[in-house]
């Protein structure tokens with residue numbers, strides 16, 4: 213059975229999935245707790261990967277404990293709302309303290325209580341070209357999104373910020389600026405690919421945990437792309453096919469840096485680069501598009 217593919221609805225100018233927009237009041241009033249850890253990302257930037265890493269840290273590297281339930285239960289998605297399923301806020305309200313919270317909200321839409329409670333935050337960013345490609349396949353398989361149309365059409369929408377959660381450029385820039393005044397670890401997908409153990413040590417340090425080599429090794433192994441693709445508690449295959457159809461494109465698709473080269477034409481790449489320079493002007497934030 214096909215669910216609908218409703219159009220996006222703007223919340224304070226940011227295009228949102230219709231059901232999420234309809235539930236916005238609940239999200240805006242969300243009460244964060246001081247020991248909540250926020251995991252924030254633009255979609256398709258390594259959210260599930262960093263979530264699994266953090267849950268492993270919270271469970272002292274016990275892989276069996278990390279298989280107790282699906283990743284979207286262990287790390288509820290704050291703004292998630294689809295009729296007939298508990299919302300992200302409802303799931304979070306039932307969690308014991310030291311909650312892990314996933315969000316894709318741009319920084320200006322984050323509920324005030326996260327700032328008031330001074331919650332720690334981990335932001336993970338990924339280069340725009342690989343995100344655009346990953347998002348295009350995700351739009352097709354996750355049917356709460358509008359039909360993406362052709363790749364060329366989708367790339368135009370992505371560049372202009374006419375996609376769910378809005379502009380990639382504004383998202384990564386907004387959170388980057390906020391890190392200067394807040395307890396935030398800003399990570400890059402490309403760094404994690406290059407040297408996962410180094411990045412895992414950074415996360416441990418940020419969370420005030422000793423970086424024991426045994427723990428780092430256990431986390432690196434459990435959160436490799438191959439392992440996570442096979443892990444039903446991490447790969448989203450427990451979601452009904454009517455919502456996510458892995459036969460169209462698996463959630464755990466390729467997990468590499470530089471796949472955009474297989475998708476962008478030379479003309480698309482030139483157009484994207486020219487626009488990118490405009491939209492990223494004046495920031496010291498920079499990305500590697502290959503490693």
Ligand code: PPS
Nearest residue numbers: 255256257258259260261346436437464465466467
């Ligand atoms: S979501 O829906 O926004 O929460 O998706 P998100 O988890 O942010 O992004 C999905 C992409 O991350 C890749 N992925 C990984 N890459 C490397 N290692 C690990 N362990 C890993 N887990 C997930 C996943 O394959 C998606 O990227 P693409 O490029 O589509 O393969």
